[in-house]
Amino acid sequence: MVRRAAALLGALLAVSLPVHAQATDADDLIAALKRARTLAARGQAEVTVLFPPRAVPTRVAAALPALPVRPALLLKNFTVVRAAPQTVAGRDAVRFDLTPKVGGAGRWSLWVDRAWNVPLAFEERRADGAVVRRAAFLKVNAAPAKVALTVPAAPAGLRAALTRALPGLTFPPGFTPVGVRPRAAGGTEVTLTDGLNVLALVIAPQDVRGAPGVASRRVGGAFVWLVGNLPDDTLRGALAGVRRVSADALGTFAGPGDSNP
The missing domain is CATH 3.30.200.100 (MucB/RseB, C-terminal domain)
Incomplete structure (x- = not known):
């Protein structure tokens, strides 16, 4: 009888006590993008820019181009969905797909290193699916590097x-x-x-x-x-x-x- 009463009390408490919300896919992506302000992968990356058009659209760089992400606006304007794990430059990565909630703005995919929690690749596409920009590491160094990136606040008014x-x-x-x-x-x-x-x-x-x-x-x-x-x-x-x-x-x-x- 005592055990039964204890089990019943536990069940009632589980129903009545608030449950802490689990992190969403968007929360996980924002955490990685914020981390990228202080830590970033380095190595050999291939960067392709198809808009605006240029004579030589592809170049090799030591790092990914910085993305001027504004978390509050991103959360407001995009739906974020985690895709199946993939590999970038020989490292395990998670892909996040971002789709605008309204309008015909660019769609994005970002690949985040599972261990370092920093971006390894990104791709920007038009609403019709055509690629606009793509950047991805081909090789990465043994450890990420410290960086200091900021995005200026929007002036009031x-x-x-x-x-x-x-x-x-x-x-x-x-x-x-x-x-x-x-x-x-x-x-x-x-x-x-x-x-x-x-x-x-x-x-x-x-x-x-x-x-x-x-x-x-x-x-x-x-x-x-x-x-x-x-x-x-x-x-x-x-x-x-x-x-x-x-x-x-x-x-x-x-x-x-x-x-x-």
Whole structure:
């Protein structure tokens, strides 16, 4: 009787006490990406960039290109799913597939070392599946190296200032402005991101040649460009409603922030 009562009490406690949530696939990926700010694999990597087009799209590097990941935006805008374990450069890795929750932004896959918990490879694709960028280690050193990577915080009030500078601008789904810099050729460039994909919004005194992934529009005496891995109709639609250009509204945001979100 005593044993039966103890078992019943244990069952009741198990039902009534809160259960701690287990880490999701997205949590595991974010942990690896945050770790990559202080620790990174080194060795021989092959990096291929197909957008924007270049004469020699593939090069060899000692490290993967840094990804300016913003965890809060990534969690908000992407569905993350863990795939079957795979091998990269002879090491056991876990692949994470990232799909935008809305819009036609780039899809990503990232391969994370199971022991080191740092990226070994990544791939960016268009919504139709075409590869845009790919980077993967062919060989890795015996141990990862210490690094110090930061992503500047988005300046407070930047979105409102950009709306004043380009009234009628439509932000592509999931994207928000996070930085502004002056261009050497004249004009201003604003960086937009959804946490992983990056767009360049440019206010310039001259036009840009049309190409896939590039939209431009003349507004008064200035030109506005939007460049990035989005369907062309989405890029054009973002600029279609712009009524005027007042770049002075962005003047106080030309310097990047110092901290990481």
